[in-house]
Amino acid sequence: MMACLRWRVLMPVVCLLVALCSSSSWGLTDPRDVYAITQLYAFLGSPLLPGWIPGGDPCGPPSWQGVECVNENITAVKLSGANLGGVLPEDLGSFASIILIDLSNNHIEGSLPTVLPITLRSLFLSSNNFTGRIPDTLSSLAQLTDLSLNHNQLIGPIPDSFLPLTNLINMDLSNNDLTGALPSSMGNLTALTTLHLQDNQLSGLLDVLQDLPLTELNIENNLFSGPIPDKLLSIPSFRKDGNPFNTTVLPSPPALSPSSPSVAPSPHSGADIPHSPPSSFPDSGNKTSKKVVANKFVWISIAGLLVIVLVLVSCLCIHRCCKAAVTSDNDKRVETTDAPPKTMPKQNPLYQAKKATEKSSSEPVIGSRAKNTVLNPGKDHNIDMTMLDVANPPRARPLPLVPSERIVANPTFSPLTLGENSSKMIETAKFFTIASLQQYTDSFSQENLIGKGTLGAVYSARLPDGKVLAVKKLDNAASGHLSDSEFLELVSRISRFKHENILELVGYCLEHRQRLLVYNFCRNGTLDDALNCDDEINKRLSWNARLRLALQAAKALEYLHEVCRPPVVHQNFKSCNVLLEDDLTVRISDCGLAPLLPPYSMAQLQGSGYGAPELEQGSYSLQSDVYSFGVVMLQLITGRKSLDRSRPRSEQNLARWAFLQLHDIDSLSRMVDPSLNGTYSSMSLSRVADIISMCIQPQAEFRPPMSEIVQKLLQMVQRDS
Incomplete structure (x- = not known):
């Protein structure tokens, strides 16, 4: 930690010296810009970018990729999708005349800079891994016209800093975890034409x-x-679904004015209809009018008598027909006592739903868990589903049989429209209403946020009986491309996974255009936490314990690859998706969720150190999962992160660094996690290295199937136990 602080203190000094040296040698670019770009380059981890030469001239030959200049000043830095990592310096304000910064679609982490160039007009930082709050120093950017901070992990309220931003035209803060009401200064954005705030936790009025x-x-x-x-x-394009707007409260009826007698109250109001003054009717002494009224009364009386006669005749006929039908039915029962009843035909979807409900009420409740969180599906943690929907009577429901308020809120969806077998589509996963999940998560409050991953945020939810669940609130970017029926089909497939090391789905929510997955909660966290953050659990990770963890994870992938039909590719296997129970039993999360992964997920996986080489060509297969498994095994024996930019450049990518050393026993011994204190044999270490070496082969065809890995690990565990 002290070394890191010293580096942060010395970094600006080093950058300034480099800037001064380059300025004196080249004499072209403004020294302030040289210093700023050098500092940015260092904090991003000194990435390999064409033309970027430390100590060189950003505006002179050769040209630096993504850097645009006017005369001696840098005016733009455009590095979108450049696979950048690292963090941004707290101070980006040293640029003298820059008007555009585009670092979107990268893997940059940390907080947003608090000091920004006051000359900025466009700032694009979307689709990164930024955390923390939006700085209130946005108020310094009086010339800003475009701001994109979407698809990050930003939290907290939107700062009340928009008063000076009268030039802002486009703003996108969507797909974060922003909370609270909209700040009053937003009303001063007099040039704003496009505003995206979707997929947050914002509340209050508009x-x-x-x-x-x-x-x-x-x-x-x-x-x-x-x-x-x-x-x-x-507004021409206004999208508002998925909010609990108070649209059911009707306004009070306007008071009737005596000067407008023609306006009558609604017949549902229960008030008497006011009569007009007598002067507004024809003369009561008019004989013609009296005659017309009398004739109408006669005809109405005759019509009423005819209607009564017809009703009596109809009732008599119906009675006789029903009596004949009952007699005939009784005769048939005498002839064939095994005939099925015909009063509720089998093709009726309501009949199917009733049968499915009766069936599901006799099935045991299945426990399971979620992504980027920790879940605990122990046998003593089965969920009493009668507690889940406080707004409706407690009934077992295999599908979301839509209550009346949902039909109003989302009239486009009904499970009965999904096909004849829709009621049997999801047999074990239970339906949660959005109202119940809001209650259990305290309206998805920041205090209940467990974490946020590629697919969305995960919240802890406490049921009235004290049980804790984990709720994965899927981002619209992840599930928005699926129709309601496609989402239910995905849930159905996930719910069929039956393996002791794979998380089983507890429930789901499909309501108000929101998609959520519900799992059990595991308090021991992830393997990533155990290796890097949680010292208490780390002490329990002996050499044999780590081998058992690897074996259980391998069995889970073997089940997906070789037992499931068709085979299931995980496509997001990493240590933060390896969850640990209280007894260190492994549960793999995110199984079956590959169809929800965004297009850039392969680049993210590769940028995090888990991606196989073939991902560069956009190819992902079962063997790619094997590569990711090999990286996780490397983490188990080394205790290192898959990608660690704090280490020397040659050691940052764990798999690349370790691959050439796995067959050198001395090098291998030096890379083992020091916390193991040598509690392993050289033979056992060598065998583990052989397995890892096979898994992280650069050529996919040379990697073994998971069943072979399981057998090798099983032999080791049996031999060492």
């Missing part, structure tokens, strides 16, 4: 936006409440 010149507004999947201002409803 009144602050009603006078803005918006042409596109997306606030889907938040917690906004209250009535929607009329002015917002006139």
Whole structure:
């Protein structure tokens, strides 16, 4: 930690010296810009970028990739999708005249810079791994026109810093974990035309936006409440689904004015209909009018008598027909006592739903868990599903049989529209209402946030009986491309996984256009936490314990690859998806969720050190899972991270660094986790190295199937136990 602090203190000094040296040697680029770009390059981990030469001239030959200059000043840095890592320096304000920074679609971590260039007009930092809060120093960017911070892991409220940003035209803060109400200064964004806030936890009213010149507004999947201002409803592109707006409260009926007798109250109001003054009717002494009224009365009486006669005749006929049908049915029962009843035909979907409900009520409840979190499906943690829906009577439901309020909120979806067998589609996963999950997670509060991964945020949820669940709230980017029926089919496939080392789904929610997956909660965290953060669990990870963890994880992948039909590719196997029970039993999360992964997930996996070489060509197969498993085994024996930018450049990527040393016993011994204190034999270490070497072969065809790995690990565990 002290070394890291010293480096952060010395870094600006080093960068300044480099900048001064390069300025004196080249004499072209403004020294302030040289210092700023050198500092940025160092904090990003000195990536290999064409033309970027430490000590060189950013605006002189050769040109630096993504750097644009006007005369001696840097005006733009465009490095979107450049596979960058590292962090951003706290101070980016040293650039003298820069107007555009685009570092989107990378793997940059840490917090957002607090000091930004006041000349900025466009700032694009979307699709990275930024955490923390949005700095309130945004107020210094008076010239800003475009701001994109979407698809990160930002938390907390939106800062009340928009008063000076009268030039801002486009802003995207979507797909984060922002909370709280919209700040009042947003009402001062008089040039704002596009605003994206979807997939956060924002709440409160929308009144602050009603006078803005918006042409596109997306606030889907938040917690906004209250009535929607009329002015917002006139926005050409307005997306608002997935919010608990108060749209069911009807306004009070307007008071009737004595001057407008023609306006009558609604017949549902229960009030008497006011009569007009007598002067508004024809003269009561008019004989013609009296005659017409009398004739109408006669005809109405005759019609009423005819209707009564017809009703009596119809009832008599129906009675006789029913009596004949009952007699005939009794005769048939005497002839064939095994005939099925015909009063509820088999093709009726309501009949199917009733049968499925009766069947599911006799089935045991299955426990399971979720991604990027820790789940605990112990046998003594089965969930009493009668406690899950406080708004409806407790009934076992294999499908979300839609209550009346859901039909109003989301009329486009009904399980009965999904096909004849829809009620049998999901047999073990239980349906949760969004209202119950909001109650159990305290409205998905920041205090209950466990973490956020590629597919969405995970929250802890406490049931009324004290049991704890983990709720994965899928991002719209992850599941938005699926229809309701496709999502249910995905849930159905996941719920069929039956293996002791694979998380079984507890439940799901498909309501108000939100998709959530519910798992059990495991308090021992992930393997990544155990190796790097949790000293208490790390002490329990002896050499034999690590071998058993590897064996259990291998068995899970073997089940997916070689037992499931068709085979299932995990496509996101890493140590943070290896979850640990209280007894260190392994549960692999995210199994079956590959269809939800975004297009850039392969680049993310490769950028994190788990990706096989073939991912560069966009190819992913079962052998790619084997490679990722080999990296996790490397982490088990070394205690290192898969990608660690704090280490020397040659050691940052764990698999690349270790591959050439796995057959050198001296080098191998030096790379073993020091916390093991030599409690292993050289023979056992050598055998583990052989398995890892086979798994991380650069050529996919040379990697063994998981069944072979399981057999080798099983032999080692039996031999060493």
